[in-house]
Amino acid sequence: MSTQSPRRKRATVHDVAIEAGVSRGTVSRVVNGERYVSDEARAAIEAAIVKVGYVPNTAARNLVMQRTQAVAFIVHEPGPLFVEDPNIGEILLGANATLSAADYQMTILVVDSERDTERVARFLRGGFVDGLIMVSARTDDPITRVIEQLELPAAFVGHPPGLTAAWVGIDNRGSARAVTERLVATGRRHIGMIAAALDRDSGVDRLQGFTDALGDRFRSDLVESVPLYSYSAGVDGMRALLARRPEIDGVFAASDAVAAGAIEALREAGRSIPDDVGVVGFDDSAWARRTHPGLSTVRQPAAGLGRAAAESVLAQLGGEQPLVDGIMVETAIVWRESA
Amino acid sequence: MSTQSPRRKRATVHDVAIEAGVSRGTVSRVVNGERYVSDEARAAIEAAIVKVGYVPNTAARNLVMQRTQAVAFIVHEPGPLFVEDPNIGEILLGANATLSAADYQMTILVVDSERDTERVARFLRGGFVDGLIMVSARTDDPITRVIEQLELPAAFVGHPPGLTAAWVGIDNRGSARAVTERLVATGRRHIGMIAAALDRDSGVDRLQGFTDALGDRFRSDLVESVPLYSYSAGVDGMRALLARRPEIDGVFAASDAVAAGAIEALREAGRSIPDDVGVVGFDDSAWARRTHPGLSTVRQPAAGLGRAAAESVLAQLGGEQPLVDGIMVETAIVWRESA
DNA sequence: CAGATTTCTGTGAACGTGCACAGATCAGCC
DNA sequence: GGCTGATCTGTGCACGTTCACAGAAATCTG
Numbered sequence: 001m002s003t004q005s006p007r008r009k010r011a012t013v014h015d016v017a018i019e020a021g022v023s024r025g026t027v028s029r030v031v032n033g034e035r036y037v038s039d040e041a042r043a044a045i046e047a048a049i050v051k052v053g054y055v056p057n058t059a060a061r062n063l064v065m066q067r068t069q070a071v072a073f074i075v076h077e078p079g080p081l082f083v084e085d086p087n088i089g090e091i092l093l094g095a096n097a098t099l100s101a102a103d104y105q106m107t108i109l110v111v112d113s114e115r116d117t118e119r120v121a122r123f124l125r126g127g128f129v130d131g132l133i134m135v136s137a138r139t140d141d142p143i144t145r146v147i148e149q150l151e152l153p154a155a156f157v158g159h160p161p162g163l164t165a166a167w168v169g170i171d172n173r174g175s176a177r178a179v180t181e182r183l184v185a186t187g188r189r190h191i192g193m194i195a196a197a198l199d200r201d202s203g204v205d206r207l208q209g210f211t212d213a214l215g216d217r218f219r220s221d222l223v224e225s226v227p228l229y230s231y232s233a234g235v236d237g238m239r240a241l242l243a244r245r246p247e248i249d250g251v252f253a254a255s256d257a258v259a260a261g262a263i264e265a266l267r268e269a270g271r272s273i274p275d276d277v278g279v280v281g282f283d284d285s286a287w288a289r290r291t292h293p294g295l296s297t298v299r300q301p302a303a304g305l306g307r308a309a310a311e312s313v314l315a316q317l318g319g320e321q322p323l324v325d326g327i328m329v330e331t332a333i334v335w336r337e338s339a
Numbered sequence: 340m341s342t343q344s345p346r347r348k349r350a351t352v353h354d355v356a357i358e359a360g361v362s363r364g365t366v367s368r369v370v371n372g373e374r375y376v377s378d379e380a381r382a383a384i385e386a387a388i389v390k391v392g393y394v395p396n397t398a399a400r401n402l403v404m405q406r407t408q409a410v411a412f413i414v415h416e417p418g419p420l421f422v423e424d425p426n427i428g429e430i431l432l433g434a435n436a437t438l439s440a441a442d443y444q445m446t447i448l449v450v451d452s453e454r455d456t457e458r459v460a461r462f463l464r465g466g467f468v469d470g471l472i473m474v475s476a477r478t479d480d481p482i483t484r485v486i487e488q489l490e491l492p493a494a495f496v497g498h499p500p501g502l503t504a505a506w507v508g509i510d511n512r513g514s515a516r517a518v519t520e521r522l523v524a525t526g527r528r529h530i531g532m533i534a535a536a537l538d539r540d541s542g543v544d545r546l547q548g549f550t551d552a553l554g555d556r557f558r559s560d561l562v563e564s565v566p567l568y569s570y571s572a573g574v575d576g577m578r579a580l581l582a583r584r585p586e587i588d589g590v591f592a593a594s595d596a597v598a599a600g601a602i603e604a605l606r607e608a609g610r611s612i613p614d615d616v617g618v619v620g621f622d623d624s625a626w627a628r629r630t631h632p633g634l635s636t637v638r639q640p641a642a643g644l645g646r647a648a649a650e651s652v653l654a655q656l657g658g659e660q661p662l663v664d665g666i667m668v669e670t671a672i673v674w675r676e677s678a
Numbered sequence: 679c680a681g682a683t684t685t686c687t688g689t690g691a692a693c694g695t696g697c698a699c700a701g702a703t704c705a706g707c708c
Numbered sequence: 709g710g711c712t713g714a715t716c717t718g719t720g721c722a723c724g725t726t727c728a729c730a731g732a733a734a735t736c737t738g
Contacts, residue, residue, distance in 0.1 A: 010466070012724055023688045028726060036686055055464045059401035060724035063693050068398065070446070089428065096449050100458060105467065107409070107446045110435050119439060125394045127349070128444065231629065260629075290570065290599075351694055362718045367696060375716055399694035402723050 011052040019048035031056060071095075071104050071313055072132040074120065076111040076143055087283060087302040088135060091157055094306025095133055102314055104130075111143055121146045131313040133157065133306075138199050153316035155309040159201045159326055166322030168308040168329060172202050175298045175331045176209025179280045180252050182296075183339055184213060188250030188278055192222035194237035194262055196229050196254040203229075206254050206282060221245065229254065231287075234261020242269050250278045250339070256287035256297055263291050263338070278339035294336030304329050350391040359387035370395060410434075410443050410652055411471040413459065415450040415482055426622060426641040427474060430496055433645025434472055441653055443469075450482055460485045470652040472496065472645075477538050492655035494648040498540045498665055505661030507647040507668060511541050514637045514670045515548025518619045519591050521635075522678055523552060527589030527617055531561035533576035533601055535568050535593040542568075545593050545621060560584065568593065570626075573600020581608050589617045589678070595626035595636055602630050602677070617678035633675030643668050 013031070017024045022041055029037050030045045037045075048054075062068050073095060075088055096106050107129060109120050120143060124132065131153035137144045137160045147154055148164060156167035183191050193210045197203035211218050224241045226233035234253060238261065241248055253259035259281030263273060271277050273293060281288060284299035308327050316322050352370070356363045361380055368376050369384045376384075387393075401407050412434060414427055435445050446468060448459050459482060463471065470492035476483045476499045486493055487503060495506040522530050532549045536542035550557050563580045565572035573592055577600065580587055592598035598620030602612060610616050612632060620627060623638035647666050655661050 013726095014724080024725085025688060025727085026686085029687090032726085036684090038686060041686080055461070055466070057402070057724050058465045058467050059398050059407065060693090061726080062398035063396070063402050063695085063724080064726045066693080073447075092447075093449065096447065100449075100455075105446055105448075105462065107444055108412075108431075108435065109444075110432065110439075116439075122394075123444065126397045127394070128397050231625070286570075352696095353694080363695085364697085364718060365716085368717090371696080375714090377716060380716080396694050399723090400696080402693090402725085403695050403697085405723075 010057070011054040012057070013054070015052050016045060016048045016054045019052055020044040067130050068128060069104050070107050070129045071099055071310070072107050072109055072124065072129040073135070074109045074111060074132055074143070074147075075135045076138065076141060077136055078112060087285065087300065090302035091135055091306035091309070094303030095310040096306070097303075098307045098310035098314070102310075104314070114142075117142050117146070124150055124152060131155075131317055133309045133313060136200065137163070153313050153322075155312040155316075155322075157305050157309050161201060164324070166312050166316065166324070167326040168305055168312060169201075169326060170300055170305070170329050170331050172205035173209040173212065175333070176206040176252065176282065177212045178209075178333055179282070179296070179298055180210050180213035182333070182335075183250040183252065183278055183280060184217075186278060186339065190222065190245060190248045191217070191250035191252070192224070192241050192245065192248050193252045194234060194241065194254060194258050195223055195225045196233060196237075196258050197227070198225055203254060210252055222248065226258065229257055231257045231261040231264075234258035235265045236261075238262035238265035239268075242266075242271075248277060251280070253279065253281045256281040256283045256285045256295060259295055259297070259338075260287045260291050263295075274337060274339050280339045284334050288334070288336070291338065293338050296336045296339045297334055299332040299334050301329055301331070349396070350393040351396070352393070354391050355384060355387045355393045358391055359383040406469050407467060408443050409446050409468045410438055410649070411446050411448055411463065411468040412474070413448045413450060413471055413482070413486075414474045415477065415480060416475055417451060426624060426639065429641035430474055430645035430648070433642030434649040435645070436642075437646045437649035437653070441649075443653070453481075456481050456485070463489055463491060470494075470656055472648045472652060475539065476502075492652050492661075494651040494655075494661075496644050496648050500540060503663070505651050505655065505663070506665040507644055507651060508540075508665060509639055509644070509668050509670045511544035512548040512551065514672070515545040515591065515621065516552045517548075517672055518621070518635070518637055519549050519552035521672070521674075522589040522591065522617055522619060523556075525617060525678065529561065529584065529587045530556070530589035530591070531563070531580050531584065531587050532591045533573060533580065533593060533597050534562055534564045535572060535576075535597050536566070537564055542593060549591055561587065565597065568596055570596045570600040570603075573597035574604045575600075577601035577604035578607075581605075581610075587616060590619070592618065592620045595620040595622045595624045595634060598634055598636070598677075599626045599630050602634075613676060613678050619678045623673050627673070627675070630677065632677050635675045635678045636673055638671040638673050640668055640670070 013024050013027045016027045022045060026037060026041055027045050030042055073092060099106050111117060111120055133155050134147060135157045137156055137158060144160055154165045156163060156165055159167045159169050191214065195203060195207045222245055224237045226237040234257060251262055253262050259279055263279055266273060266277055273279055281295045281297040284297045288295040288297045308329055312322065352363050352366050355366045361384060365376060365380055366384055369381055412431060438445050450456060450459055472494050473486060474496045476495055476497060480499065483499055493504045495502060495504055498506045498508050530553060534542060534546045561584055563576045565576040573596060590601055592601050598618055602618055605612060605616055612618055620634045620636040623636045627634040627636045647668055651661065
């Protein structure tokens with residue numbers, strides 16, 4: 001609207017100083033809200049800032065402050081699953097909310113191939129970020145190794161065995177046990193499980209919880225293992241289970257997506273739920289409200305995990321020692337109609 | 340393993356120069372792969388780099404180069420939908436793949452509240468990023484205004500009316516017309532639409548395409564408008580449509596999530612698909628393969644949109660003028676059993 | 679009113695790069 | 709041997725900020 005000059009260069013603290021008739025140091029003090037600035041100088045500088053449109057240069061600030069106000073969010077996941085797994089999105093949102101409230105930015109890194117490992121390692125070493133959040137690390141993950149020897153404030157969501165860094169997670173084992181026990185309590189006699197992602201702590205722990213709950217009644221041929229927490233894996237797993245043990249009358253699926261697939265396979269086979277077969281899942285993701293009947297499941301507060309991870313990183317940035325034992329976020333069991 | 344000194348400070352180009360017995364300038368030339376370096380100097384420097392563990396300091400480089408090698412990925416979406424809409428995740432992955440191949444990082448910004456608008460604007464002005472990708476901008480979006488006057492290389496996914504910046508998108512109108520025409524061709528007489536997100540170009544264009552296809556047969560009471568591209572909105576919309584026009588025998592839902600909700604509502608009402616009512620959706624997201632029967636829909640290459648947006652930003656960073664007309668990415672129609 | 683204290687301000691030195699420039703060395707050529 | 713041009717190297721400056729320090733001015737204290 002107004003006849004602004006076609007200035008190409010951004011205003012610096014120096015320009016503001018000249019405009020306000022003071023020195024760079026005083027401007028810096030005003031910008032950073034420090035004490036020892038006279039009222040008139042402050043007023044003049046604030047006016048000058050809006051007049052010249054001054055915005056502090058991030059790179060220069062980062063250089064002298066030795067920090068970046070950025071945290072990496074690393075997700076190690078093949079592309080498709082990143083999209084399909086609603087937990088990751090929620091964790092991301094939760095972490096982002098906490099970080100941005102503390103004026104930190106989040107840089108996202110997707111690790112998919114070996115080449116990515118190289119790239120991410122270079123990135124982390126380059127001082128682009130002050131800390132990092134790692135989601136869905138696997139056992140014996142090259143990326144995990146890189147991170148551990150990086151001396152960068154880090155928080156893992158989930159807990160690969162042998163990890164020394166801080167982590168947040170849920171009690172997968174106890175929660176899995178609790179849902180399975182309900183299946184037992186309602187009189188099911190032939191209870192199976194579709195286990196998934198056994199290359200991760202969550203997958204292993206959920207299977208553990210299942211066996212805990214069954215005790216003597218555990219039969220290994222009532223467990224079918226599938227590679228991923230996905231819908232199609234659930235379909236396959238349930239079909240295999242039905243073929244092997246047609247008398248099955250209860251199933252614990254390692255995630256809601258898997259459970260939705262299992263329900264589909266049961267429907268195919270003409271079984272009614274929950275009359276013929278009771279089904280429980282894990283996550284309380286959007287899947288659970290979408291199945292017929294509604295899925296009983298473990299409520300996993302994914303956004304809460306993201307927030308907790310972010311808080312851990314922020315605490316470490318504030319100089320605190322990370323909690324080696326990890327942080328457990330509470331789960332709850334949600335009973336719907338499927339069991 | 341080895342007795343490394345407990346060095347707290349990172350090695351600089353200066354340390355490398357001393358170690359290799361050359362000057363900073365020569366080290367810089369080696370690091371940046373420039374010509375005019377003798378073989379012996381190069382060898383000595385490369386050895387020195389690994390010896391002292393040198394990694395270039397990003398902040399210093401950014402400062403002197405006046406760029407950051409980072410691009411912002413801005414998504415303006417209430418939290419829950421970000422998680423539920425698989426397109427966003429795919430666009431993000433597509434963009435990330437292209438950007439990281441070009442050695443750019445991606446910083447994610449979620450805009451949800453008014454306060455976020457402020458924060459994001461400050462962030463963009465602060466020179467944190469060299470460019471940006473904006474997803475799901477709305478008409479009259481304060482963020483969009485901010486971006487437009489920012490003179491930063493930008494690419495929008497989708498096309499808010501009146502936008503002057505570069506954008507990529509699909510032919511929503513033509514594609515919507517094509518699916519609807521098929522509904523017409525298969526002999527449906529009372530074809531309705533659940534329109535969604537009419538505050539966005541995609542929502543408006545899909546409705547346009549629908550009316551294009553119906554021509555004279557268009558009846559405004561056969562269109563129900565819902566706020567969001569969500570499952571529950573689809574349930575509500577279909578119920579409303581059924582209540583108003585029970586004779587309805589074909590429905591175009593503005594997205595697959597909406598279609599899935601519509602199918603649920605139709606099932607409730609005892610209608611069979613596709614015999615009583617034909618249903619088509621839009622997106623070919625994971626939803627489409629999950630409904631019963633499988634959903635006929637428009638295949639929207641979300642990852643391709645992300646890649647195209649990233650390429651546009653990279654091209655602008657390379658000095659090219661943005662294409663004002665925008666870039667259209669091809670869609671295809673996928674026929675399954677629902678119509 | 680001298681001295682001590684608090685408040686306020688300006689100056690110069692970092693931070694770690696890239697780049698322009700100047701100078702040095704060396705080969706090719708008449 | 710002197711000239712030209714290509715190859716190689718070192719030095720100083722700039723990028724925009726924060727911070728330590730020194731000094732000036734104002735205020736308090738006995």
